[in-house]
Amino acid sequence: MRAVAPIAVAVVAFGASYGILARDAGMGVAAPIVMSLTTFAGSAQFAVASVLESGGAVAAAIVAAVLLNLRYLAIGASVAPSLRGGPLRRLAEGQLAVDESWAIAQRDGEVDRDRMIGAGLVLMVAWCAGTVAGVLGGSALGDPSDYGLDAMFPALFLALLVGQLDGPRARASALAGGLIALALTPLVPPGIPIVAAAAGAVVALGVRR
């Protein structure tokens, strides 16, 4: 669990900045906390709070969040072979496959179930604790971007990515995924570029091992 500790620190901070934004968006105290427990997906929760904060329609907020979470169809399928038990247990365990826990549980092309569950639980506690601190502490904590917290997450994903670049195919997949996301961001709604970037993995199959 040493691997997850620094990530958990970042997730607490990220959860707090979500709590602050959600409170500012008029979501109250309980709703953001319930959302962190049930949705447990940072970017989608941020999208909902930002749309509501700018006075957008609730339908727009929901669509944005669902698009951002479409990648979990692929992530969920990739963890499926590692999970055991009946449908309810598999459904519950699948909820812990978030970007970070999924990334650090990668092992020889498969997902290490125990590692993913352990990391997922730690991150869920961190995310919810951060959210509580954010909604209660509110603006007394200041603007999270003043502390550069918004740069911490791409940095975290970069660090996780570097740990994955163990061969020409993996590097080709990363390059293709990054380029697809870059090219599509101005053209399609947020969330779609990440889903489309999964095609990078298919492109990489054409690269000699």
Place this chain on the structure above:
Amino acid sequence: MMTAWIAVAAVGAATIALKGAGPVAFAGRPLPRAFALVMPLLAPCLLAALVVGQTLGDGRALVLDARLAGVAAAAVALLLRAPLLVVLAAAAGVAAAARALGAA
């Protein structure tokens, strides 16, 4: 307030379904061969897309702001084989400094 709860319920239900679909649908049977082939390569491309989106993305726009400086600092820290906490602190610190100096 009511709108917040509608969003919480709808997004929560959708996300639980999206995360759970794979684990439930592929219970006790192997993934389709094509997907199994692609799977080991999925993490690099999704992580790269997350890096690009969260460093440069702002809704449907690409912007160069303090986040890029922060991520560049993180990249340097990674090259120097710094521990993860140092990498994250470098990203946040440099982005905060760039912002204090007037970067958006």
